[in-house]
Each structure stands twice: as C-alpha cells, then as structure tokens.
Amino acid sequence: MPVISDQPLHLTDFNIRTLGPARYVSPLQLAQSDSVGQAEFTRDHDRLLFHEDWELVRGFLARGEQPPTLELAGPRERLYFRPADVRAAIVTAGGLCPGINDVVRSLVMTLTHHYGVHEILGIRYGLRGFVSEDSPPRRMTPEVVKSIHREGGSLLGSSRGTPPVAEIVRSIQRQAINVLFMVGGDGTQRAARAVATALREAGSDIAVIGIPKTIDNDILFVDQTFGFSTAVSLARSAIDAAHAEAHGAFNGVGLVRLMGRDAGFIAAQAALASGEANFVLVPEVGFDLEGPNGVLAHLHRRLMSRKHALIVVAEGAGQQYLAEEQAGSGTDPSGNAKLGDIGRLLRSRIEKYFLDRDLLVAVRYIDPGYTIRSAPADASDSVYCQEMGQNAVHAAMAGKTGMLVGRVRGRQVHVPIEVVTSGRKSLDPGHPLWRAVLQSTGQPERMTNSE
Amino acid sequence: MPVISDQPLHLTDFNIRTLGPARYVSPLQLAQSDSVGQAEFTRDHDRLLFHEDWELVRGFLARGEQPPTLELAGPRERLYFRPADVRAAIVTAGGLCPGINDVVRSLVMTLTHHYGVHEILGIRYGLRGFVSEDSPPRRMTPEVVKSIHREGGSLLGSSRGTPPVAEIVRSIQRQAINVLFMVGGDGTQRAARAVATALREAGSDIAVIGIPKTIDNDILFVDQTFGFSTAVSLARSAIDAAHAEAHGAFNGVGLVRLMGRDAGFIAAQAALASGEANFVLVPEVGFDLEGPNGVLAHLHRRLMSRKHALIVVAEGAGQQYLAEEQAGSGTDPSGNAKLGDIGRLLRSRIEKYFLDRDLLVAVRYIDPGYTIRSAPADASDSVYCQEMGQNAVHAAMAGKTGMLVGRVRGRQVHVPIEVVTSGRKSLDPGHPLWRAVLQSTGQPERMTNSE
C-alpha cells in the first residue's frame, strides 16, 4: 500500500553510490543479459519508474524532465570485492519483528554458497555489540543458521540505541570488516548512513547495506516491510479474540491495542481482515473522545443497539490525550518519543463514561504486542526476507554502499538510505485502504466535534 | 492430574439424588446390558472406585468399610421425563473458557436428535438472563448451534454474579422449565445447588444439572475441566513468544502471567510443555522476592550466566505482595476476591532491583489472558465437551438433579454438587507434575529466606 508523496522527485534522488569500479567476475553461473527464459544478471541501467500514475509521469515529460526511476536489485556480473577477501558482518538492531532470522539466514547462505565468502561475523545484541566487551561476535556458518527461520526473535540478539558513530567505525576497522549488513528500523538506518559516510571520509572501502526492519510498515517509498504480513495475521487473531470476548458479555467492549507508533497500517489491515471491528483509531486520523460526535458517544449508540462493540487502536493514536500524563517522559534508547498507553487510557475513559451513566459495560483489553513481534515469519514474509537477503549480498559484492534493499510494487530495488530516512510513510486517509476500513467498520469518517 | 485428598470419603458422599422413579422407556436404541461389543445403557450400580491407590483402598477394607465409589455417567434405560413434556434451558455463566459453545451444541444436539426434545431455551448473558428484561431467552435448535463449536466465546453470552436465588427459581417456574443445565464455575455451581434445593423444597420436579467450567482446572475431584487443554496449548505459545523476546535482548527477561487464581495447573503444564521456563511461580508455593534465596537473587544469577531468563507466573501467586496496594478492593461480581496484578508488580520489582544495581535489563511482559479464554476448543477439549453434553442430557432425562457431570481418570461420572463445591483443587507440591516442573526448569524447590 505505497503512499506516494506528490512532491517531485528527481532521477538523481535514487542514484546509488558504488565504492569503485567493478574488478572481479561474479562466480554466479547466470546467463548473459538478453538471453530469453534464463536467470540472468541484472544491469544497473535496468530501472523501474518510481511513479506509475500516468498523470504524474506525463507531468515530468511535459516539463521536459525524465521521470524518476529506481535501480533494480539483483546479481551483478562484475564485483567490487574478491569473495576470498571479504569479511562480512551482520547486525540486527531495534525491536523484534518476524523475519529477522530469515534475513540473517539468507545473508549467510548467499554469502557462503553463492559467493564463497567464509568470514561472517554476527554482531551480538544490536549496535552495542560493536562497543561492548561482554558479548563478542559469533562466527556465522550455514550450519548455525540452517533452521533459525523456524523460530521467532533474533538469533544474534538485538537492542535499541546507537553508540557514538566514531566508536562503531573504529570497531569495524579494528575487526577488518569490509562488508556490513545492518538490519534495523529508522534509527538503525540513520546510523548506517552516518557510518557509511564516516567510512567514506576515512577512505575505507567498506560496503554498508541497510535492510529496513519496521513492523509498522512506515518506511518511506518501500511498499511493505518484512514481518508486516505476519503481524497483520496475528493481529487479526487478537481482534477475533476480543470479538469473542465482547460478544460473550453483556455490553461487552473488546479493545485491542496494536503496533503503529506513527502509522496505522497494522490496525487498518487487521481490522479489515477480521471484519469484526466497529472502530479503528489510527495516528493519522484525529478524534475526540467526548462530545456528541466523539468516540464515546458513537460507542454508546453502538452498545445500545447491538450490546457489544469492538475497538482497534494503534499505539500512536490519540496521543494528545496522553500528553499531560506523559509530559517530560522523553524518549526511549532508540530516540523514539515514549508513548503513553492509549489502550489503558481508553479503557479507563470508557469505564468512567458508562459508570457516569450508570450503565454496566465489560471492557476486555488485549495488547498482543510482544506476542506478535516475536513470532516466526509467515510464508510470504519468509519469501520476502529470503529475496531481500540475497539481494543485499548481491549489492554489497558489487560494491554498492549507503543504500538499502526494499520492495517497491513487488520488485526489489536499491534506494539510497538518505532518501528513505528523510521522512516516514503514513496511512493517507484518502487511500483506498482507509476507505475500505470505513466501509467495513461503518465508523464515521470523522469523530471530532470541531467545525 | 487428579490430586486426591487424603481425608476419608464415604460411599454416600457420592450418592446422586433422583427426582423420582423412572417412568418412561428411553427412545435410544441401545443394547440391553451385558451384551458384548455393543453400545449399551449404563446402570446406576456400575460404579467406579474413587481411590485407585491400593494402600488407600486396603485401608477401607481393613476397617470393614466399603471404599467410596462414583456413579458412572451414561444413558439410562428408563427416564423420569417424557421427552415431549420437556422444556429445557441452558445457561452459561462466569468468565469465558474454550469449549462453552461445544457444550451448548452437544446439549442441543443430544436433546433434539436423541430424545426428541424440541423446547430448548438459551438464557442470555449468564444468570442475569433469568431476571433481566433486556435480553429474552433464545430458542435453541440444531440449526442455530450447528457451527458454533468453531468459534470461541459463548453464543449465549455470559456474565459474572448471581441474582437472588428466589428470583431465579421464580423465573424457572414462570417459564415452565423442567430441565436446567448450568454451565459455570464455582459460583455458578453453588447457585445451581441452591436452586436445586429451593426447587425441591418448593415441590418442583425440576432437574438441575451442573457442568463445571473453570479454565484453572481447580474443580475438586474432577481430573481435568474442559478448556484446560486448549488453555495450556495457547499458554505455551505465549511462553515461547516471551522466550524469543528474552533471548533476543541483552539481559532479556520474559515474564508471562497466566490464569490460575488459586491453582497453578496452567502455569505448571504450559511451562513444562514449553521447556523454556526458568522460574514458575504458583499460588500453592510461597516465595520471597528479596533476600539471598529470593526470586530476584536467583534471577540475577541466571542473567549473569545466561543473559536471558524466563518467568511464568500464575495470577494468584505471591498475593502477599499485593495486599497493601489492594487493601479494601473487595470482590468481583462472582464473589471472587479481586486479585492485584502480580505480573505488573513483578515487572516493576525486577526493573527496580536491577536499576538499583546499575544493570540494564529488558523485561518483556506478556499477559495472554483474554486471548486464551476466548479461543475455540482444541480437538481434545471438543471431544470432552461433546461427551459431557451428552451425559448431562442423559442424567437430566433420567431425573437426576443437584449433580454435575465430570471426568475422573478419563471416565465420565456423576458427582453431587455439594461435594464438589466443598473446596477447590490445587497443585500439590509433592505431585509428580510439580516435580517435573522443578526438574525441567531447574528452579530451587524453595525460594524463601525463612528457616
């Protein structure tokens, strides 16, 4: 569900930096380009249109500009690194997300089996692993990663927070790492960019490849991040459980808090998949609790007519209500603003509202967060992670750096990290997904009292 | 996992009351007793030994007493009620539990298809449905219940709390109900007993059959209650998720709160099934948090050596720690003492303990409660519920009353309600189950500092 910004992008926005001229022949046995019906190498000038709406593309052409395009991911015929010289490292940072182990497995398998790279370090517990003494890197081999995709979590461990970039750079240099894969969210990708820049300035020929990880699916320009499909599946189950609870109680109110700090994608898709939600609250669409057109009044009407109701709320929704309680609580180690718990707030506000009106309601609150984050990837996320790991290795071996691998409209592409970290993707209330949610829930398009 | 009290029981303890002499021939086509290899009627004098330990049985015999026995459940050859005269009612009360819909389905199917009973009322939202105007009973037919076992929750709805018995009795009489099935926990079964007694005193020939529902598995003398198998399955998944979270973080502590107000069966079995738990805290085994042999010190040692740990806690464990905060918070509508949230308390105590020692830990707290309660029954619970529904109908049609149907060592029996409600089953720390938990987790048998 890509939401494409309407600001014009220029071709150069998406140009990828390479460490230097390709010097080695790839060991992959693929056809020369232009063969028909055979797996083949990808060429840098095979590019994908960034926009697919004809009006937008026509606009560029009318202005005499070339519409922006993206470089396709895939194996390159010539490499920058000689495989025998590569010493690779993998780090996974930030919160858990289904598929991390699949990505790590794919990186190790591709490096080993396809390029013959045998020096692979697994950095422990996120970026702190570059600077801490207590958890030395783990040697990664196909035997180690063979079955890890069947389990959730991260084999390497993860953590939030970024040590000083200079220390990371020193650690990379000291360990003689020349290919680095950084799996992580927004903060990690910003660190990746800083590390790539610092290395370049230091004259180090080290490829830094980002692999975006965010269960919220809020990475700009990338159509779906890994783990999102699994998260929606499990979120749907939580909604179904809340529905059973609400339906089984007199004036039962099911309340499910889902992931989504800044973007309501999981809440929207899971509510749609379930078909049982009556109200979906997301960060992108403001709402009032009180007042004649507030959420509580609508909930009241629903309960009077149907005796049960189901509310799905993204963790980042309705933050204005938590502002006072949370004043000054600051940020977490990843630098994200600490969010109050909108689920608990809603529960107490609902209970108070109906108590004030002498009505008995039974609120059932479900917060499946960690259960979802730690699940193994579903089949479609596994496929995605496997392809992404393969393409990240192809990019690194070709000497690309400062970029990440992502999927745009089903095709894997290269995107410069600075482009991706320039903002966050959010759910456009005008997007068909939100329209489908409104149609499915029957909730009012606006639940605010203001004019 | 029956835990058998060592107090002597007398034969009469388990004698079942019948409304009066059986007057009608059963419409079921079953063999006469003593046929070989054919489904047959059950006779009241087919009884099961209550004790199975030879020492205990020998003790009774040595004292010249007959060891206590239980009446087997099953279809009787002669009935007290003429099927065409029966007007049955079903009520489901208390918290949700996997399998409620299976029981209701089995009751309706057996009444209709096997006995030809066509008047079946579904009382709405628990016992309040007898006295409230807002939710009239629902007419129950095979068509209505055909697929309800695929969904969790309760089709009829449920609620906690017991209206005055006299009002329930009046409602039963006014609606001309003569067979009543009460699916519910301890409180509901006490109400069932009171209703049965009041009806008998009023001279009403009404069969009241209890079907015990408690996800905690704490019904006395019954070896496993329905929903427990499903609950353990899902609780294991929650533990596995917490393990992935703990394993994926530096000094990660997974903390899972499970059902179990007075009995740690779910926590013990799920921890055993998972094989990942390091500490299991249950109501039956006291523990200290602080001190050299307290839980926190043991957790500290575990983290130092392994960098991650997993704690499973039953909701009723460690209540002394919540006493102050909770002083005066009273009881819920079912009359159960309101429990503080031991999971949240543990989380904050753990965080404080390590903060005081300047150690970074990452606590991941999972409380899967409602998700488990609202799940559909697994196959083994479905089979159990189906058999129990069939046997409850057989008992009612034969004119039994004031009893409940339960499974003792795999066989379905009749037990007088007053026997069952005389106490609660709990996990004996000397039982093989707890021994297996200690062996599997490696936790100390005692985590208290006192001598």
Place this chain on the structure above:
Amino acid sequence: MPVISDQPLHLTDFNIRTLGPARYVSPLQLAQSDSVGQAEFTRDHDRLLFHEDWELVRGFLARGEQPPTLELAGPRERLYFRPADVRAAIVTAGGLCPGINDVVRSLVMTLTHHYGVHEILGIRYGLRGFVSEDSPPRRMTPEVVKSIHREGGSLLGSSRGTPPVAEIVRSIQRQAINVLFMVGGDGTQRAARAVATALREAGSDIAVIGIPKTIDNDILFVDQTFGFSTAVSLARSAIDAAHAEAHGAFNGVGLVRLMGRDAGFIAAQAALASGEANFVLVPEVGFDLEGPNGVLAHLHRRLMSRKHALIVVAEGAGQQYLAEEQAGSGTDPSGNAKLGDIGRLLRSRIEKYFLDRDLLVAVRYIDPGYTIRSAPADASDSVYCQEMGQNAVHAAMAGKTGMLVGRVRGRQVHVPIEVVTSGRKSLDPGHPLWRAVLQSTGQPERMTNSE
C-alpha cells in the same frame, strides 16, 4: 510477481465498456475529487501505467505512442443503476480456493450497506445453478454472510463446467437479474465474457463483472490472485512435513505435489518459504528423469552425500511422462486437460531407480491439494478479497461490464475480460523468483541431457 509479456499493448486494450451514461448520484458519502486527505471518488481518467520499466515506456514514447494504461477501480460519483432497481446475483464456479466466502461476503455487505441494494441472489453450485431445478438460488443478506469468511469452501457451492451460454442468458433474464458477479477461473471468465456479449447483443442492460479465482495464480496481467497467499502458507507446511519425514528416515525422500497445472508459482514460493527443498519441478522448466543430468541422477548424488532429499513438484510438471498412460483421457468438466498424477509417477520411478541399484530408499509422498483449497483465507487474502468485492460492486453500479477486477502491483484496477483470457500467466525462468529458487535449493539450472 507479475510476468509482463514483451509484446506491445495498446491503450485501447484496456478500455472498459460501460452500459450507458451514468444517471444517478452515488449514495456514498465521499469527498469531491482533489480534496486532500479524504476518502474520495475515483475518476475514470485516473489511470495507471501498465508497464513500469522505464525502457519499455520510453520505447512507446519514442514511437510517438502513449504507453498503455489501466483504469483504476474504486467508487464512482455517478451510477448507471438506481440502487432500488438492482437485482444482483452472485455465482462461484470451478475448484475451491481460500477466500471465496470473503469475496461473497464483501459483495453482499457492500451492496447492502453502501448502496442499499436488497435483492441479492446466490446461485447454487456454480453455473449449473442457472439451469438446474434441484438447487434454487438462495436469498443473500448480511445476516447470512456475517461469519462465512471464517470458514473455507464456498457457502454457495461450486461446480466445474459451463452450460450453454444461451441457457444462462435466458436464466438471467427470467430471474430479472441486472447485475451479475461471476467468481471463477479461466473457464468461468470465458463464460462471463460470452454471457456479457450475448446480453449486449440481446439489448439487455446487464452488468457482468468477473472476479478472477485461480489458486495457481496464473491469471494474465494480475499480480496475485486471492487465495494464493494462503495456499503458499499451507504448502510450506506440507513441505516442512515432508522434510521431517525425509530427515527422519535413512535415505528418506520427501515428495510433495502442489497445485499448478500450467504455472509453478505455488511450488516456487512455498519451496522458497520453506528453505528445505532440494528440487523444485515446475511446468515451465522441462526436465529429464533418466540420464546423467536427469533428476534421478541428481537425487542419487544428493542422497549419497546427505542421506535425505526433498522434492517439490507442481501438478503440471513433467507431463510428457504421463502422456502415454493418459492418451485419450480427455478433459474435465471445466475443459481443462486431465493431468496424470506426476507425484505418483515420480514416486514409482524413484523407487524403481534405486531398487535397480539395490539401494534402500524411503519415499514419503504428500499431496495436500484439497486441504489447501478448502482452507479459510489468511489475513492478507481476506483483505484482498474484501477490497475486491467492494470494487466489483463499485464497477457494477457504475454500469461497467465485461470486465474483471484485479490487483496490479498492489492497486486495484479494471481489466477487460477478453484481454485477461487471451492467455495464461506463467513463471518466467528468467524471473527473480525462479532465480531465488535456484539459489535456495542449489538445484542445477537445467536437468536435461539434450544439448
């Protein structure tokens, strides 16, 4: 995973026919176009580029042609039908596929709740329901479809085969249907086109909207059909089971036959998701069984070195081996060529090959076909089906006909049925998906002996 033909397409290829001028204002409360951040109506001239590769688009421009574009799906501001006059019908035909019930539910919900259409007929058991006396149509309401998405199969029933088009047309006219939704595969869509044409020729203003259903994902131009995600998930589980069987036996050979008559998409994706397959055989890539570079010789080598192996085969692969046995066996009622069972043939050929060499192997054959086809849709398919049902209704109400709704690169579009039925999508061996399969399995790119 769209595989885009390289033959040039012209703009008109994708032009959609409308029954006539839009005469009524839509009852949907949506914003006027060009509002920001609000759900809004879709305009016919909002079109999507069909090609997204810049080289291809530039080719059109260089030739002075406009590149082909697709009409976007979505609610139109003006309708052809007055909702009160609509009498809609839904038919589901062909084999089962996860999500059929979701589509039916979405059609009924959208017609009823959003357009106020209350006359909806469910045709029973596929196209035969138009001409058979034994199964009259079912009246469809929100109450009927409320929970059907939780169950697999088709509430309406389905069947293969197409009665004479003239009879279908007469049935439609006799029942006064003016909006018809046809959910089905290739054969059904060809019937839909014929019906639409015949109706137009007969001067009947009836909207015929196709909803493509093929678990094989082989619909041309559509990037993924509903049910495919669920199918891949379940197919992965079957592969995992075969792996456990193969791994648990000495010289164990796991053999899994998956859906895919003409296209190996399910086999390829499920094998990739599992990460355990050693050989993937698909219809698009020929292979020899015997000979030094045949499948059996490669299997032999694998067993010698690893003692277990895993083969995934699409049902349409290696059909030349079944030709003789099957000569003259003809077509099934849908007109598809009857396929021999490549799984059973492989099993016997493998057993014979090793028996001839005096080697003991244990072949474990799993064919999960019906289990997969009859499963309920997973979350992502549910979302897809829900959107597709909504858009099919929007298209019909706007008076579109002879078209189907499909998803192209994540966006829902309208495609003329004749364009879609002009061929079948298949897995291009040069596509990144197949490349990823080769890399993941390590199987040779070619397993034929010919030069």
Place this chain on the structure above:
Amino acid sequence: MPVISDQPLHLTDFNIRTLGPARYVSPLQLAQSDSVGQAEFTRDHDRLLFHEDWELVRGFLARGEQPPTLELAGPRERLYFRPADVRAAIVTAGGLCPGINDVVRSLVMTLTHHYGVHEILGIRYGLRGFVSEDSPPRRMTPEVVKSIHREGGSLLGSSRGTPPVAEIVRSIQRQAINVLFMVGGDGTQRAARAVATALREAGSDIAVIGIPKTIDNDILFVDQTFGFSTAVSLARSAIDAAHAEAHGAFNGVGLVRLMGRDAGFIAAQAALASGEANFVLVPEVGFDLEGPNGVLAHLHRRLMSRKHALIVVAEGAGQQYLAEEQAGSGTDPSGNAKLGDIGRLLRSRIEKYFLDRDLLVAVRYIDPGYTIRSAPADASDSVYCQEMGQNAVHAAMAGKTGMLVGRVRGRQVHVPIEVVTSGRKSLDPGHPLWRAVLQSTGQPERMTNSE
C-alpha cells in the same frame, strides 16, 4: 480411553524385574517419603489398582485374591548404577509420531542435569543403527537437544525392521552400553524384550527400558500413547477440510483416510471433535459396502436429502475388500501385514455406485497421514513425553529392566514388556467413545446385511 480386558490378571503379571540390589544413593534432592507437600521419592510398594470398577475389584476380594496392581513410576531413593559409570543409548524405531524428539530431549536432559550422566549415544535410523556401518551413533548433549521438541520427526532418524537380536546384543556389548532406551511400537518393544532376555542370559547387567510409540494408540493397558493428542488435532483439521470440500460441491462426498491399522481411536476421536462426519468406519466394526443396509445405500440416502456427506475411514477398516487385490503382498519391514488402501478403494466404489445410477457425485479424498506423523507435538503431548522421559531415566537408574513406562488413567507406571506385547488394544464398540461417535454422526449401529 482404556479398554480393560476381562480376563483376570494376577498381581505378578505386573511385577518388574530389577538388575540387582540398589547400591548407590540418588543424587536427586528430594524429600524422604511421608513428608507432606514436597516432591519426594517414589517407593516400589506404592502401587496403583489396575482395575477401577468396583465390581471387578470386589470379585477378586471375594475370591480371596489381591486385585492386580501396578508399580508407580518416579525417582527412586537408591540406584543400581553409579551415574559416573553409565553409558546410555537411545534408539527411535518405526514410523514417525509427534513427540519422539520430546522424549529424546527429556531423556538427555534428565540423564545429564539430574543424574550427571555424560555418556549418551544416539543410535541412528532405528535398530539398523546397531548393525550398520554407514551411520555411526551421535553423541547426545543438552546443547544438541535443546530445541528439537519444536520440530517434528526424529532427530536420530528411524527405520522399520529388526536386525537379528544377537547382532543387536553384540553391538550393545561392544559399545559398552549399560542403559538402553528403546522408543518404538509393537515390533520394537518385542525386540526390546528379546534383547533384555538375551542380555540377562548372557549375564550382562544392562537396563533395557521401552517407551511405547504408536500413533494409533493401540498399546494394551496404556491409556493414551504420546502423539495421539496431536494426531487427533490434525486429523480433525483434515476432516474439516473434507467437509468444506464436500459442502462446496453438488453431491460432494468428503472422504478422509486416517491412521489406525488395527484400532479406530484416531478416526473416532477426530470425527467426534469435528462434529461433521456422517460415517466413521473402523477396523473393529465390520460393514458391507453393497446391499440395502450397506454403506453405499446409506450414503445414497444421505446425499439425496442433504447433497453432501462426509466419511472418515481408518486405514485398517474393511480389509476384506482389499484381500483379493492384496493376496500375497506380505508384510512391511516391521512385520506388519501390508494394508491395501481402503481410501482409494472406497473412492472408486463410491464413484462406480453413483455412475451406475447416473448420478453425478464429486468425491474429495484426503489422506493426511505423513503430514500428521511428522508434526511437532502439541502441548499436552509435550508434557506427557517430558514426564515419560524423566520416568524412563528414573527406572533405568534404579536398575529396572524389561519394562516400559506408560500412563494409566493419568498416572505414570511401569509395565513389563511381555504383558504389553501380549496383544493390542482396540476400540470396544460398547465403549462410551464409540457410543458418542454413533450419537454424533447419526450413523446406524450396524451397516451389514447379514442377519
């Protein structure tokens, strides 16, 4: 669901042989017996009544006999083996079954962590591993088995068939094994008994402990074998799939073949759990296909009235119909008679029956066999396996031999192998389980034409 033979059993039937006097103090920290509320050692004279029906027990007493009793499993205070001298071996033989890995894990964990045994060999691929050169034993440690319970199959591998006992004995002696755990079915347990006898005769003090594995649940005297709960769960899913297929087709017939060579337990329980089956065919209840009271005639009536039907058949049912085709096909390597495929036979007979009558039916045949056998254990099987592994180690360390560990009415006991292998448990048609199946399906008690 124990089916208790009515032949009188004598106390001595269940007496367990010990290698010699206990010489060492157990390293387990358990309470002395008779402590209250503490995990404690089990004493050999703590025995369980074998019969629990009062009539049966009274019969023994009336004859002046002591009723038969069983020795309880559990840790003994004194051991026969000094842990430091133990060299243990584990072998898994026969077909796969959910839980094998759980048992192996529990054996290794208990030996290592609780007794300090560090020499543990894993014999590869069943009993052939004792005599083959190609697969040397694997050294087993907690690290190796830590996560194997999350995967199905057998880490050690398995195979059918028994090499000459003398060769197995020589292999055991040559490898200096003194404690042997044999996980397997009927054939394996017979081998275990022969090995134990031969070792005793050879004067070797080697403990041989059997752990019964049969997915069919047909071990005599043991109430449920491990893997059975998982198998019923998955079998129910297959039945549900067949139901969806049958329901979705005109005159759809779902046909599911389940495990059960000699016993219909899985078919009966899964059908009951599903609630959708109309006919359940098991080996214990004969049936005719043809004739006025045959299965086909009943199926015909069902289809005429409901248009779909569901048949569940155990693989060992109706073998008379396969006799001719199979004449002389002999036995499999385990010595089990090769069964024809009753599922395929039924399918072709059903198709022919209706073709002869010019009726179109759609038969959907599902055989989930290997998928079920290779699944990981569910929570309740995992708990069971863990307890059984612990108790098998306790028994071996105490010097017990020639016995197996099993669960009788929920309690773990020791049973001499020769008692258990004297017959097979089967489903008594007079048992409440079968009665519940008849009630749930509505199928006639007899479907034979004979008088």
